[in-house]
Amino acid sequence: MxxxxxxxxxxxTALFEGRKGFPESTADAAKAWAKIYRDYAANGRAGTAAPLATGLDTAETNLAKALDPIFTAARGGAAKTFATDLDAAFVAFWxxxxxxxxxxxxxxxxxxxxxxxxxxxxATVFTAGAAAGSSxxxxxxxxxxxxxTWTRTVIVTITPPVPPSPVPLT
Known part of the structure; x- marks a missing residue:
């Protein structure tokens, strides 16, 4: 898939609407975002190759650890670098x-x-959403x-063949 x-x-959407209750802390929110992204990433393919669960487990844990202070800072009113900080956290996931x-x-x-x-x-999404008062x-x-869209720019280098072949994530 x-x-x-x-x-x-x-x-x-389920997280943002609190369908299973809202996270009680920024750490809980970070864990929820990380799990959602990990589950999504697990379906990615590079050609026929799939991400290994052990690597995704580590990436999920690291993403949650990276997101917690980002969410804490944003909650405290320091949202100026929020989108840039999210960028760095998602790059680090991979x-x-x-x-x-x-x-x-x-x-x-x-x-x-x-x-x-x-x-x-x-940043564009957050600005548009705030201006429009979107749901x-x-x-x-x-x-x-x-x-x-960004995740589909991730490149996996597959071997064999020789030389290794770069393949976009789909």
Whole structure:
């Protein structure tokens, strides 16, 4: 199954609308965002190769740890760098350490997750949502669309063949 922007949007909508209750802390919110993104990323493919669960588990934990202080700062009124900080956290998801992929006989690892792309897209989404007074669902879907578009720029280098072949995430 490929990356699914609709499922990402639905999961963020459920979080933003508090369908299962709102997170009690920024740490809980960070864990919820990280789980949603991890579940979405698990469906990604680079050719036939899929991300390995162990790498995604580590990436989810690291993303939650990165998001907590970002959410804490934004909640405290220091939202100026919110989108840029989110950009860095999502780039790190793929690189800290690089997520590994496999589908025998090929293996691969993330070799590119462009920084400085997601942040401006999210800043635009946040500005538009605030100006228009959009609903939680509208905002969640817009955030999901920005994240999905950026995630599809992630590159996994697959081996064999020789030389290794870069493949976009789908």
């Amino acid at each position: 490929p990356l699914d922007a609709k499922a990402l949007g639905d999961d963020l 690189f800290t350490p690089p997520v590994q992929f496999a589908a025998p006989p090929v293996t691969g690892a993330v070799t590119a997750a462009p920084p400085g792309v997601l942040g401006p897209a999210l 939680a669902a509208d905002q969640a879907k817009a955030v999901a669309a920005a994240i999905d």
